[in-house]
Amino acid sequence: MRxxxxxxxxxxxxxxxxxxxxxxxxxxxxxxxxxxxxxxxVKSEALENCRFVTxxxxxxxxxxxxxASAMGARTYTATASQxxxxxxxxxxxxxxxxxPIVMTVANRAIGAPINxxxxxxxxxxxxxxxxxxxxxxxxxxxxxxxxxxxxLAEQLSVPAMVCMDGFVLTxxxxxxxxxxxxxVDRYLPTYRPRQVLDPDDPVTIGAMVxxxxxxxxxxxxxxxxxxxDHWFTELADDWSLLTGRHLAxxxxxxxxxxxxxxxxxxxxxxxxxxxxxxxVEPVGxxxxxxxxxxxxxxxxxxxxxxxxxxxxERAFSPGAGGVVSADVRAALAGRPTRVSTVxxxxxxxxxxxxxxxxxxxxxxxxRLPALSFLDLRDDIVDRELAHRDAVHRSGPPAHNLxxxxxxxxx
Amino acid sequence: MTAPDVKFYQVGxxxxxxxxxxxxxxxxxxxxxxxxxxxxxxxACQGCGEALAARYVLDTxxxxxxxxxxxxxxxxxxxxFSTPYPESSWQVPWLHSLxxxxxxxxxxxxxxxxxxxxxxxxxxxxxxxxGTVDIGLACLSGMFERNDDVLYVCYDNEAYMNTGVxxxxxxxPAARTATTEAVGVQPGNxxxxxxxxxxxxxxxxxxxxxxxxxxxLRDLEAxxxxxxxxxxxxxxxxxVPCPLGWGSAPSDTIALARLAQRSxxxxxxxxxxxELGAVLPLRGRVPVEEYLRPQRRYAHLFRDGSHxxxxxxxxxxxxxxxxxxxxxxxxxx
Numbered sequence: 001m002r003x004x005x006x007x008x009x010x011x012x013x014x015x016x017x018x019x020x021x022x023x024x025x026x027x028x029x030x031x032x033x034x035x036x037x038x039x040x041x042v043k044s045e046a047l048e049n050c051r052f053v054t055x056x057x058x059x060x061x062x063x064x065x066x067x068a069s070a071m072g073a074r075t076y077t078a079t080a081s082q083x084x085x086x087x088x089x090x091x092x093x094x095x096x097x098x099x100p101i102v103m104t105v106a107n108r109a110i111g112a113p114i115n116x117x118x119x120x121x122x123x124x125x126x127x128x129x130x131x132x133x134x135x136x137x138x139x140x141x142x143x144x145x146x147x148x149x150x151x152l153a154e155q156l157s158v159p160a161m162v163c164m165d166g167f168v169l170t171x172x173x174x175x176x177x178x179x180x181x182x183x184v185d186r187y188l189p190t191y192r193p194r195q196v197l198d199p200d201d202p203v204t205i206g207a208m209v210x211x212x213x214x215x216x217x218x219x220x221x222x223x224x225x226x227x228x229d230h231w232f233t234e235l236a237d238d239w240s241l242l243t244g245r246h247l248a249x250x251x252x253x254x255x256x257x258x259x260x261x262x263x264x265x266x267x268x269x270x271x272x273x274x275x276x277x278x279x280v281e282p283v284g285x286x287x288x289x290x291x292x293x294x295x296x297x298x299x300x301x302x303x304x305x306x307x308x309x310x311x312x313e314r315a316f317s318p319g320a321g322g323v324v325s326a327d328v329r330a331a332l333a334g335r336p337t338r339v340s341t342v343x344x345x346x347x348x349x350x351x352x353x354x355x356x357x358x359x360x361x362x363x364x365x366x367r368l369p370a371l372s373f374l375d376l377r378d379d380i381v382d383r384e385l386a387h388r389d390a391v392h393r394s395g396p397p398a399h400n401l402x403x404x405x406x407x408x409x410x
Numbered sequence: 411m412t413a414p415d416v417k418f419y420q421v422g423x424x425x426x427x428x429x430x431x432x433x434x435x436x437x438x439x440x441x442x443x444x445x446x447x448x449x450x451x452x453x454a455c456q457g458c459g460e461a462l463a464a465r466y467v468l469d470t471x472x473x474x475x476x477x478x479x480x481x482x483x484x485x486x487x488x489x490x491f492s493t494p495y496p497e498s499s500w501q502v503p504w505l506h507s508l509x510x511x512x513x514x515x516x517x518x519x520x521x522x523x524x525x526x527x528x529x530x531x532x533x534x535x536x537x538x539x540x541g542t543v544d545i546g547l548a549c550l551s552g553m554f555e556r557n558d559d560v561l562y563v564c565y566d567n568e569a570y571m572n573t574g575v576x577x578x579x580x581x582x583p584a585a586r587t588a589t590t591e592a593v594g595v596q597p598g599n600x601x602x603x604x605x606x607x608x609x610x611x612x613x614x615x616x617x618x619x620x621x622x623x624x625x626x627l628r629d630l631e632a633x634x635x636x637x638x639x640x641x642x643x644x645x646x647x648x649x650v651p652c653p654l655g656w657g658s659a660p661s662d663t664i665a666l667a668r669l670a671q672r673s674x675x676x677x678x679x680x681x682x683x684x685e686l687g688a689v690l691p692l693r694g695r696v697p698v699e700e701y702l703r704p705q706r707r708y709a710h711l712f713r714d715g716s717h718x719x720x721x722x723x724x725x726x727x728x729x730x731x732x733x734x735x736x737x738x739x740x741x742x743x
Binding site for chain 1: 479480514520552
């Protein structure tokens with residue numbers, strides 16, 4: 001049934017219908033509405049046979065999730081930003097142990113400077129932790145992806161994170177079709193773990209492994225994670241049969257005959273589509289839902305014939321450039337396709353249709369450099385650089401830039 | 411207990427002289443049919459106090475849980491020496507995740523059991539002093555305050571032995587470690603530092619806190635039994651001498667643990683809901699020097715006569731414990 005719902009509420013309701021048995025929770029903006037709602041459902045017994053544990057940190061949240069999952073429980077938690085980084089060690093551990101935990105990441109910037117608004121620096125920083133990473137373009141996708149994430153994670157015994165843009169999606173009210181509980185029950189079988197702490201059949205989980213087998217253990221994790229590309233499509237087909245709603249690893253938009261294409265992840269794809277709609281040039285777009293494992297084959301196929309690919313990134317690697325761009329370049333290896341990185345929308349800065357159109361205009365007229373920052377305020381950056389040249393003890397950069405931004409241009 | 415009535419010789423010691431006791435009063439380890447939850451063949455050093463304590467703790471807990479025991483382990487010596495791939499000494503379901511998170515992982519295991527209504531399976535978490543009092547303290551404190559149904563056992567050998575004997579928050583004053591060398595004006599670990607985790611545990615007012623040593627293994631077993639008879643967060647802090655880190659003879663492990671207790675430097679007691687209960691009184695009290703002298707980590711205190719004040723300060727710590735816990739102040743040496 002289609003309802004007007006906040007993104008966080010829709011995710012919480014959907015997660016509850018997936019019948020998690022343990023939900024360790026720690027508050028962090030902008031993820032809090034999700035775990036608050038799940039906690040309320042556990043307390044009111046709308047969600048039965050589930051333990052909601054209010055832990056003392058995100059590190060503890062992921063650690064408790066590891067224990068619960070190893071004990072055979074379907075386990076869910078949610079986090080964002082600093083919280084995701086605070087769990088980093090446990091994220092690698094959950095993946096290394098092969099525990100199919102599902103987690104929502106309400107994408108948010110990472111400090112310093114502290115910033116609660118949306119970009120994707122948090123989940124991108126954990127690109128290599130061995131989790132499946134799914135990015136939602138809108139709240140319907142966020143809702144559906146959670147059900148698929150549980151099925152995919154449990155099928156492969158690999159943890160999965162569903163990334164949805166903080167505030168932009170988590171706090172947005174949209175009409176959403178919540179999957180009916182019966183549909184979820186039909187789609188998601190009871191969790192049958194591949195390994196479990198069982199007094200009747202004791203196993204040692206998390207033993208020390210030396211050089212004689214470490215490479216093979218890691219290779220197996222890579223092999224297992226790569227299966228998610230194929231299985232995502234398979235499970236999305238099943239979901240489509242039950243709900244009529246379509247999910248795909250990559251989502252092409254007006255790519256037929258396009259000479260320029262914008263690749264992006266998450267909700268910014270909507271702005272890109274709108275920007276393209278207003279153009280006469282043959283420009284298309286490609287939204288990635290699956291980022292880890294990287295769907296290189298699908299990306300290569302979708303971008304066939306495109307001459308210039310712009311990767312619009314909501315995060316970047318300081319000192320290098322784009323994060324997703326490297327994967328796109330590798331997928332297009334051997335083709336003459338030009339790939340540009342545009343870093344946009346950091347720390348909640350709006351990515352407007354007009355800015356995207358200006359960016360595309362620069363690309364189609366050959367003026368877009370290999371790496372650029374959308375709507376960068378060169379004036380205040382230059383003022384701060386000049387200040388640094390003039391004064392050794394130039395002070396905290398964040399404070400200086402705020403002051404420059406607030407003052408009138410000289 | 412299903413032990414056959416095997417005849418053992420009487421060794422005459424108060425510690426192990428239970429072979430003539432009725433079967434139900436004997437030590438778990440006296441039973442040839444014991445579970446051996448941490449079985450032989452592991453890579454612990456000779457004279458390892460931790461391996462000995464873990465064997466007693468696990469087997470007792472296993473019996474009390476009627477075989478339905480799950481164990482979570484922090485990174486550390488115990489984890490490393492028991493699980494060199496592809497071998498494992500553990501005869502119970504056992505999970506190692508990270509260094510800092512054993513208490514939280516155990517919380518998750520307990521939550522999973524609760525979610526499915528399994529009240530018969532019990533959860534035991536284990537760590538060394540580094541994994542407990544330092545890096546794992548936040549997770550442990552969270553597990554305590556939520557009163558999660560977990561028994562957490564800290565095997566305290568008073569430094570980071572697994573990484574090569576560096577100072578931890580449980581290293582006692584004046585002890586030499588690789589990061590508190592026996593050099594300078596105040597050789598060894600400085601006075602006025604460190605933390606007393608059993609007292610921190612008591613401040614959480616959890617159902618049960620107890621300390622024990624490997625010198626009184628029957629006392630250790632009894633405390634595990636008591637802990638297993640209760641629900642909620644329980645904490646057991648066991649002093650386990652480390653021949654490598656302490657610079658002591660492997661054959662002195664038990665003797666040193668006994669001297670630590672008899673000097674008053676390591677008080678052995680129980681507490682319920684934050685209130686001090688039974689204490690193990692000092693029988694045959696000894697001056698701290700008797701405990702310190704056999705250990706090379708304190709050798710600098712005895713090299714010349716210049717450290718009398720340090721020895722006096724250490725004796726003062728023991729005297730304070732004796733007064734604080736009522737360990738038998740009337741008895742003098």
